Amino acid sequence: MIELQSVNKIYNLGQPNEVQALYDVNLLIEENGMVCLRGASGSGKSTLLAIIGCVFPATSGRVAVAGKQLARLPDRFMTIHRRRTIGFIFQQFNILPDLTVLDNITLPLLPLGISPDERRQRAAELIERLGIGHRRDFPAGQVSGGELQRVAIARALINNQPIILADEPTAHLDTSLSHDFMGIMVELKKAGKTIVIASHDPLVTEHPGMDRIIDVRDGRVNVS
Amino acid sequence: MKKNRAIEKQFNLLDYALSSLWRRKLKNLGIIAVFALVIFLVASFQILTGSLTETAERILAKTPEIVIQKMSAGRQESIPVIYLDRLADIFGIRAAVPRVWGYYFNETSGANYTVMGVDRAAMPEGKNLAMAIEGDFPAAGQGEAALGREVAADLKLAGRRTFSLFRPDLSLKSFRVSGIFAASTDLLTADLIVTGLDDGRDLFAIPENRATDLLVYVTNPNEIGTIAKKIADRLPDTRVLTRPQIHKTYKVVFGWRSGFASICLLTALAAFVILAWDKASGLSAEEKREIGILKILGWQTADILVLRFWESLAVSGLAFLVGCTAAYLHVLFLEGSLFRPVLLGWSVIHPSLKIVPVIAAADLLLIFTLSVLPYLAATVIPAWRCSTVPPDAAIK
Numbered sequence: 001m002i003e004l005q006s007v008n009k010i011y012n013l014g015q016p017n018e019v020q021a022l023y024d025v026n027l028l029i030e031e032n033g034m035v036c037l038r039g040a041s042g043s044g045k046s047t048l049l050a051i052i053g054c055v056f057p058a059t060s061g062r063v064a065v066a067g068k069q070l071a072r073l074p075d076r077f078m079t080i081h082r083r084r085t086i087g088f089i090f091q092q093f094n095i096l097p098d099l100t101v102l103d104n105i106t107l108p109l110l111p112l113g114i115s116p117d118e119r120r121q122r123a124a125e126l127i128e129r130l131g132i133g134h135r136r137d138f139p140a141g142q143v144s145g146g147e148l149q150r151v152a153i154a155r156a157l158i159n160n161q162p163i164i165l166a167d168e169p170t171a172h173l174d175t176s177l178s179h180d181f182m183g184i185m186v187e188l189k190k191a192g193k194t195i196v197i198a199s200h201d202p203l204v205t206e207h208p209g210m211d212r213i214i215d216v217r218d219g220r221v222n223v224s
Numbered sequence: 225m226k227k228n229r230a231i232e233k234q235f236n237l238l239d240y241a242l243s244s245l246w247r248r249k250l251k252n253l254g255i256i257a258v259f260a261l262v263i264f265l266v267a268s269f270q271i272l273t274g275s276l277t278e279t280a281e282r283i284l285a286k287t288p289e290i291v292i293q294k295m296s297a298g299r300q301e302s303i304p305v306i307y308l309d310r311l312a313d314i315f316g317i318r319a320a321v322p323r324v325w326g327y328y329f330n331e332t333s334g335a336n337y338t339v340m341g342v343d344r345a346a347m348p349e350g351k352n353l354a355m356a357i358e359g360d361f362p363a364a365g366q367g368e369a370a371l372g373r374e375v376a377a378d379l380k381l382a383g384r385r386t387f388s389l390f391r392p393d394l395s396l397k398s399f400r401v402s403g404i405f406a407a408s409t410d411l412l413t414a415d416l417i418v419t420g421l422d423d424g425r426d427l428f429a430i431p432e433n434r435a436t437d438l439l440v441y442v443t444n445p446n447e448i449g450t451i452a453k454k455i456a457d458r459l460p461d462t463r464v465l466t467r468p469q470i471h472k473t474y475k476v477v478f479g480w481r482s483g484f485a486s487i488c489l490l491t492a493l494a495a496f497v498i499l500a501w502d503k504a505s506g507l508s509a510e511e512k513r514e515i516g517i518l519k520i521l522g523w524q525t526a527d528i529l530v531l532r533f534w535e536s537l538a539v540s541g542l543a544f545l546v547g548c549t550a551a552y553l554h555v556l557f558l559e560g561s562l563f564r565p566v567l568l569g570w571s572v573i574h575p576s577l578k579i580v581p582v583i584a585a586a587d588l589l590l591i592f593t594l595s596v597l598p599y600l601a602a603t604v605i606p607a608w609r610c611s612t613v614p615p616d617a618a619i620k
Contacts, residue, residue, distance in 0.1 A: 053520075055520065075525065075612070076524055076525070076526075079519065079522060079523070079524045079525075080522075080524070082520075082522055083521075083522025084522075088520055088521070094513075094517045094520070096514060096517065098247040099243075099247075103243075107517075107518070107521055108521040108522050108523075109236075110233070110236040110237065110240055110523075110527075111233055111236070111237070111522065111523050111524065111527040112229070112233070112522075113228070113229030113230060113231075113232040113233035113236065114229075114232070114236070115232050116236075116239075155521070159522070
């Protein structure tokens, strides 16, 4: 499902501020599982997540996600592949605060030419399932942190992508909301999604639903 | 199905662009207001210039085809009326008549009038002249005068029907007002006083056997050039002016004035576009973050450009519509009052003619090209530069 071979990532290559973030990473993540990239801040786990998520390419090495080789894939095709394959959940949620909850959730569907009726229909089920139906028409800037997290999850699922990537998803949540979040992730895993979470929160790393822990330290990967 | 999706996608992006503009309504309304003001100034000028040129052409169509002036040492002087006899056998001349005219300075108001003495009975267009007057045409030798509207106002007649002007020897010559020129002819008659030929001679102390110039009317307008050349051959000490030449002079005068002002206004427009470029190229952190989020969510660079295009088109298109409509209303209801002095001169007496706005498609296209297109470029290109970088900033 996700395969990385000898992947290196160097930021600002050839410039005075050149930084190597990943060293010779080899990784295989099977589908329908929940995997945690565990590591301290600056260890390289967000970089690894971004490469898996087709946000930017690796400097060298071979990356395959959902059967597609990403090396040297032009930006346009990377975007199309990301759109079809990957749903993102960010640490800061990255919700547009002036848009309503519904509009934020349906944002990925706009460039696909999905009509407003179909967008509402697709979002309705997710909104109810995640318990934010009463906030549907509220500006996102006016809802709580836990609700924002659910908006982000709904947005990651709206296009029914098979892979969910979450970067420090519980960093801004209290214990109760973090438990709720992991509960939703377990449900999604059962529904057949592949979930990759980058986190150093014990509540995530030690969650019983987690299938595998991958330690990332100083840009190198140890698979446990 | 695929085609429907493509159309639906454009509707979605347009819808998102409009809602995005609405979310930043204060900022965008400010841009629209300034942009519309600049377009209003440029469009007002174009419409006013077009309207005045059209009005001048309409009025000049009724003037004599040829005017003969006697020249001496490069200056105009009175012409012997006997010169008319030398034109008698030129084929194609319908009529040739003497005219007396000159400028009269009113020391009280500081205004210059143009006083013209004509023999209406001898002029083929005498009927037209009479129709342009509200009242009667001045009777020959009766001390009557028809006045342009601005002259009537400047003389402060206030219901009186008589007024006096000084002869060169400072004796007074009285006139009775027989009529006032119609407002539609104001461009040419605003500062005009028309009297009979003899009264004109009397006022300017011009001898009976001389006139200021001679007017020639031709049978076939296509022959104006040929006949003018024959006249010039017969009367070598004269200057022969044709109606097309006078048309051209008016066009050059309006063109020069409007060109000068247009350069000033286009400079303002360029300054606005540069400002828009400067502002747009420095996208705010919030705007950059939004572009990053949209890219992460699967929006392509092209989608973001289309979004930005719709936003910019809505802003500049609305400003264009508002600016052009306001310019049209400015010329229609306020007579283009902001720019009249520039185009018609700053003299004490200037025409207050009723202007009918004339909008040429070419002018609108020119304004559109010089305003909307640069604004689109100034806003879309920076968005393109921003959206081609990897969107990882949004996930940090």
